[in-house]
Amino acid sequence: MMKLFVALFVVAITVVAGQQASLEIQPRSRPIRKEVGDNLVLTCRPSVPKPDLISNLEWQDKNGRRIENVHRNSPVYIQNLPGEKGIMLVFTGLTEQQAGIYNCHASYANTEQLSASVEVSTFVDVQFVDAPENQFPVVGTNYKVKCKVKGEPYPIIDWYKGDTLLEENSKKYIRQIDGLQISNVTEADDGTYKCSAVVPSTGVYKTRNIKVEVQVPPFILPMKEIQVVEGDSASAKCTATGKPPPTYQWIKLDRRNDLSKTDRFDVKKLTGELIMNRVEYGDDGMYKCVAENTAGHVETEVRINVLVKPQIYELLNATSPVANETRLLCKTKGRPPPKVTFRKLSNRQAYIEGPQLDDNRIRLEQETFDDAGETFGTLTISNLNRSDDGLYECIAENSVGKAYKNGHITVWFKPTFNRTRDLPPVYSWDGRPGNLSCLPEAIPNATIVWRWNEIEIGEENFRNGRVSRNNFEVIGRSPQSFLIVKPYNQPSYYTHYECIASNGLGQASIKIQLRQGLAPGMIGQVRANTVTATTIKFSLVPPSNYDNLPIRTYTVQYKPERQPSWDNSVSHTWSNGAPYIVENLIPEVTYHFRFVARNDVGIGTWTNGPTITMPRRSVPAEPRILLPSSINLTDKQELPGPYSDHFEIRWNVPADNGEPIEFYLIRYCKIERNGNEDRDIDCSENIQQSIKYTNYPLDRLMPNTLYKVELRAHNAIGDSTPATIRFRTARGIGPVPLDSNPQMSSAMIIGIVVASVIIILIVVDLTCFLVNRTGLIAMCCERTKRKKKDEEDPKLGSEEKEPLNQPVEKSISVEFDGRQVYTKSGEIIGKHSAV
Numbered sequence: 001m002m003k004l005f006v007a008l009f010v011v012a013i014t015v016v017a018g019q020q021a022s023l024e025i026q027p028r029s030r031p032i033r034k035e036v037g038d039n040l041v042l043t044c045r046p047s048v049p050k051p052d053l054i055s056n057l058e059w060q061d062k063n064g065r066r067i068e069n070v071h072r073n074s075p076v077y078i079q080n081l082p083g084e085k086g087i088m089l090v091f092t093g094l095t096e097q098q099a100g101i102y103n104c105h106a107s108y109a110n111t112e113q114l115s116a117s118v119e120v121s122t123f124v125d126v127q128f129v130d131a132p133e134n135q136f137p138v139v140g141t142n143y144k145v146k147c148k149v150k151g152e153p154y155p156i157i158d159w160y161k162g163d164t165l166l167e168e169n170s171k172k173y174i175r176q177i178d179g180l181q182i183s184n185v186t187e188a189d190d191g192t193y194k195c196s197a198v199v200p201s202t203g204v205y206k207t208r209n210i211k212v213e214v215q216v217p218p219f220i221l222p223m224k225e226i227q228v229v230e231g232d233s234a235s236a237k238c239t240a241t242g243k244p245p246p247t248y249q250w251i252k253l254d255r256r257n258d259l260s261k262t263d264r265f266d267v268k269k270l271t272g273e274l275i276m277n278r279v280e281y282g283d284d285g286m287y288k289c290v291a292e293n294t295a296g297h298v299e300t301e302v303r304i305n306v307l308v309k310p311q312i313y314e315l316l317n318a319t320s321p322v323a324n325e326t327r328l329l330c331k332t333k334g335r336p337p338p339k340v341t342f343r344k345l346s347n348r349q350a351y352i353e354g355p356q357l358d359d360n361r362i363r364l365e366q367e368t369f370d371d372a373g374e375t376f377g378t379l380t381i382s383n384l385n386r387s388d389d390g391l392y393e394c395i396a397e398n399s400v401g402k403a404y405k406n407g408h409i410t411v412w413f414k415p416t417f418n419r420t421r422d423l424p425p426v427y428s429w430d431g432r433p434g435n436l437s438c439l440p441e442a443i444p445n446a447t448i449v450w451r452w453n454e455i456e457i458g459e460e461n462f463r464n465g466r467v468s469r470n471n472f473e474v475i476g477r478s479p480q481s482f483l484i485v486k487p488y489n490q491p492s493y494y495t496h497y498e499c500i501a502s503n504g505l506g507q508a509s510i511k512i513q514l515r516q517g518l519a520p521g522m523i524g525q526v527r528a529n530t531v532t533a534t535t536i537k538f539s540l541v542p543p544s545n546y547d548n549l550p551i552r553t554y555t556v557q558y559k560p561e562r563q564p565s566w567d568n569s570v571s572h573t574w575s576n577g578a579p580y581i582v583e584n585l586i587p588e589v590t591y592h593f594r595f596v597a598r599n600d601v602g603i604g605t606w607t608n609g610p611t612i613t614m615p616r617r618s619v620p621a622e623p624r625i626l627l628p629s630s631i632n633l634t635d636k637q638e639l640p641g642p643y644s645d646h647f648e649i650r651w652n653v654p655a656d657n658g659e660p661i662e663f664y665l666i667r668y669c670k671i672e673r674n675g676n677e678d679r680d681i682d683c684s685e686n687i688q689q690s691i692k693y694t695n696y697p698l699d700r701l702m703p704n705t706l707y708k709v710e711l712r713a714h715n716a717i718g719d720s721t722p723a724t725i726r727f728r729t730a731r732g733i734g735p736v737p738l739d740s741n742p743q744m745s746s747a748m749i750i751g752i753v754v755a756s757v758i759i760i761l762i763v764v765d766l767t768c769f770l771v772n773r774t775g776l777i778a779m780c781c782e783r784t785k786r787k788k789k790d791e792e793d794p795k796l797g798s799e800e801k802e803p804l805n806q807p808v809e810k811s812i813s814v815e816f817d818g819r820q821v822y823t824k825s826g827e828i829i830g831k832h833s834a835v
């Protein structure tokens, strides 16, 4: 009964004081929303009239357990308010688990239980947890563009590429919780992607731009085998595609070393080039190129072949006797192994493999050793001939070069005198020794022995007295020998001597005669061939049965009949074979002639020649027209003229027959040919040409026309018979001007001036000579006169006179004297001298 009363009392008081006794939690907002990780302080204060009556003030967690922790470094702890009644609940770094309803309890005046509660709710803000701004997928793979978002409540995620919203789900793009999966990435997937997160309940909207760069793993373009040449520099290039551009590495497979670390090699990391300096034989082999970028790594192998220029390392000379067999072996190396051939140095063509088509004695073979890179070429010549002797060139060739080397084939043969079979006799006279020479052909060199009457001329027979040391001397034994014989006029030494040459292969001999040199005998026959008023041309027949030293000269002596003795006679000497012409004779005088021949021994016996009375003075002899040496003309034939509009005739000065020639007369006609008959038309006047000239240019001729020219020499007595020539001008288009460039060059002008000055000087000198007997010519004349008082004017036979101003024609020309044509060489024709 009492208890009920007390209860009613408390209720009455509570109701009375109801307005005052409570607990108040701050902050006041309900619920309290806080982001995960934030700090939070909940403060609970009593709101009572007498705070001193408050006791047991406490916080309870969401499970109704009292929170007792007071350590400041705990995630949650309590703390009393300083200075007043109240208790704080401190969260350091809220977690989601800590969300819930928290109660604050207290007792008031020991009777009243006070309580208040507050709800703490947490949330998580939108955050890009794993969404790098640059991402690099590899082409061909499936790639997830990462965009991991955190948020509570969880946001709605959308994807954009550029500004385009990507479809919810397509084959290409699949949204996943932590990113956007791109299947089968291609380079087209490059771009800026946007990952956007929206939380409608909170209105949060966040975006993240992600730059996607597709990477392509390297791909090495196919490489072929590489050929490099030993000793040269070379480079190999490895090219790879890829994004980003790959870097390169070169590795030699057998040594597994990175070539950028070796000294002869240089690797361009960025371009893939491999530079090989001074390539070595051992660089041959397999190499690996490695290309690498962030997307991948590939490698490929390539073969580098080191080619080696051919080299001939052995070629020995060969020696073999004639008719035997020999071979030249040419050892070569190179990579690829060279092809070997030979060439005789005197031939242009190299030998073909196998037997030669034109000479099957010669065979070329080659043997190749691939492993060693060697080729042996063999040139075999069977049944050797002397003509095979000589230098042979071995030629080794492969794709990178050629090499050459010479080898010699020596062909031995026994001595032979085949080239010097009929040796002329050797002469000895006046105590001169005979010099007998013996030179056999032989390889190897022959040694020589001389025999006289079957007795060997040598030391042994000198000693035993069979041959006399006084009479013989042998100079040299090999390869040439001279036998000097001193006969001292003993006939037994004028005989045949035998030269015997021998070498290992055989011997050969030759006989050489030593004869006594004698002066020539009488001249066989003398005839006067051509007689003019002042000249005679003789023909001489050598002494009969003449068989001795060659005749060097013939000499003639002549005197007028009335002169009794030969003592003061005039003589003239010709070399053997010259035209035997005497000139400057006096007309109508009778002369005696005698002749003698001379050889190296001396002169022979004089032979009397004919007695000749010179004819009277008469008209000159017929001039002889000169023709080009290459042309033979019969009487009626025509000479082809070299030009269509001009022609030059040239002639030899004829004999004047006692009266000086005054001038030449030239007349030319066109000839009309009527069947076999020729008719002269359009004849010119007789043209005079000064005796200073022995030529005359005809010009303004018609092309392709037959002309006849008559040439006469004139002296006080009259005209000679005419020399005639027919020529036909060349075909042509009218007269061609001789000098197409009339402007004279300065050199020509200077030449003309110099020539004029010289001519003037000569004329002045000539005048001085004629008038006063002074001047250069006078001096020269004086000197020659004094020296050769008895000599005649060293003039050539007048018939043989060279054209004065045609020195070019001197060497060989064909002369035409109207009857016959013969060649004449410009040798010394004759010389007057006293005997």
Ligand SMILES: *[C@@H]1O[C@H](CO)[C@@H](O)[C@H](O)[C@H]1NC(C)=O
Residues within 6 Å of the ligand: 140, 184, 186
């Ligand atoms: C990926 O794309 C390339 C080029 O578009 C295509 O050739 C290939 O077949 C695709 N691969 C797959 C697995 O789809």
Ligand SMILES: *[C@@H]1O[C@H](CO)[C@@H](O)[C@H](O)[C@H]1NC(C)=O
Residues within 6 Å of the ligand: 323, 324, 325
């Ligand atoms: C070649 O010469 C050798 C020795 O020099 C000899 O033995 C051989 O018989 C000769 N052969 C011929 C074909 O003459």
Ligand SMILES: *[C@@H]1O[C@H](CO)[C@@H](O)[C@H](O)[C@H]1NC(C)=O
Residues within 6 Å of the ligand: 385, 386, 387
């Ligand atoms: C052999 O040599 C001679 C001269 O030494 C020559 O005339 C002849 O033609 C040569 N024979 C061959 C087959 O070469």
Ligand SMILES: *[C@@H]1O[C@H](CO)[C@@H](O)[C@H](O)[C@H]1NC(C)=O
Residues within 6 Å of the ligand: 315, 316, 317, 407, 408
């Ligand atoms: C081979 O002969 C040539 C010419 O006769 C000579 O120059 C050369 O030195 C010789 N070679 C050898 C290896 O004897």
Ligand SMILES: *[C@@H]1O[C@H](CO)[C@@H](O)[C@H](O)[C@H]1NC(C)=O
Residues within 6 Å of the ligand: 413, 414, 415, 416, 418
């Ligand atoms: C020399 O000539 C004769 C015949 O003319 C010949 O038989 C001989 O073989 C020749 N000798 C040499 C070494 O050539």
Ligand SMILES: *[C@@H]1O[C@H](CO)[C@@H](O)[C@H](O)[C@H]1NC(C)=O
Residues within 6 Å of the ligand: 435, 437, 482, 484
């Ligand atoms: C013999 O003649 C040769 C040339 O033909 C010459 O070299 C040599 O000196 C001469 N000997 C004598 C002793 O006259």
Ligand SMILES: *[C@@H]1O[C@H](CO)[C@@H](O)[C@H](O)[C@H]1NC(C)=O
Residues within 6 Å of the ligand: 444, 445, 478, 479
């Ligand atoms: C042969 O004679 C020549 C000329 O004298 C000489 O040059 C050569 O060396 C000689 N050969 C030999 C093998 O003696």
Ligand SMILES: *[C@@H]1O[C@H](CO)[C@@H](O)[C@H](O)[C@H]1NC(C)=O
Residues within 6 Å of the ligand: 630, 631, 632
């Ligand atoms: C010219 O004739 C001579 C003798 O009749 C003859 O020996 C010569 O070969 C000939 N010359 C020409 C070029 O016909």
